[in-house]
Amino acid sequence: MFKTYEEALNWIHGRKIFGMKPGLKRMEWMLKKLESPQEKIKAIHVAGTNGKGSTVTFLRSILEANGKIVGTFTSPYIETFNERISVNGEPISDEEITRLANIVYPLALELEETELDGPTEFEVITTMMFIYFGEGHADIVVIEVGLGGLLDSTNVIIPVVSAITTIGLDHMQVLGESLAEIAFQKAGIIKPFVPIVVGKVPEEALQVIQQVAKKNNSTIKLFGEDYWSSKCQTLPTWGEQFTFEDEYIYLNQVQIKMLGQHQIENAMVALETIQIYCQETGLELNHEAIRRGLKTAFWPGRMEKISSSPIIILDGAHNEPAIGRLIETINADFKQQEIHLIFAVLQDKAVNKMISLLEELPNCHITLTSFDNPRAAKIEELESYRLSGITIKEYWQEALADIIQEMDENDIILITGSLYFISEVRTLLIK
Structure with missing residues (x-):
């Protein structure tokens, strides 16, 4: 048993990242031993290739502005491990993490003695989350899928409503090589008779989601058909403004302070999901509180301006689809400015394709670097890009210092790539 937070955290991080046998059997085994705490939770379940974290944030902020106590389960963390399990945006305490780990630890030991094998790190954290919120610490819990959906540890929940934000090519080694295969995994969160809200997804993916929804007798709400925006514009201050409509x-002129067309789309998914939640539960929300919740929603590391002089922006564009949306935002809002881009990414991403997309930006100077993570793409793997005129720096701190020395006052520094990289950068620069 663990006496300190550090002991508990070391044990959690010491678990395998992925299970030897994929599936939900380990989760079901542990939760049954715990008398099914997940069944005591009113939940919203959110899957998608990108946009999950922002959508969860919009949902939480809207519900919180309406006086609700909202639990969230998110990953990865940006500042502290504890933020993965939060209440009204506040991470639970070190003492709670230790207490919850001590509940799961003997179960993990017992499970290791079975043919199912011991739980993974994510399974341990997910179980801790279900225990905590099953104790009644929140009115509503918004749960972000870790990976995929169908076989994700969170997929033991029967939510009030589910949402799928986006579908794109990522984690292909686990989820499948095509949009249809990936969509099938994401659509695994659709439960019988539980409504599903779908964001802006490609037609190939949409067809798969519609088939799964039909099979489950689930009402489906589609972006652009069942809910839509009649006009959008970027605000002169940091953020976006748009109009939201559905049948009800x-x-x-709703405003958000997160930048980019993709954030408008995430906010719209959140609004429609809230609308369905209210229909299913009888919850009544105040329209002005909805506006206030949207306007105050903040998710770190998503086109986040952390400095105005020089202008430094952090954005966790950690896969190929996210790079595409980042480029869209740069072309819409920063076409007239020189961009100094510092980029670091995980080895298992489509590094070549991501860099090729960034190279198409005419006003962009690219520096590739690495960071302190065993899965990060190493400098030696990036050396070949020198031939195309891209700068390579072993340490991002050195890259940042050099750029600040050389840049003009109207230029922008954009630090992007892996969310783990953004977390490291943000921790150091903000502190």
């Missing part, structure tokens, strides 16, 4: 509500 019309919200004019």
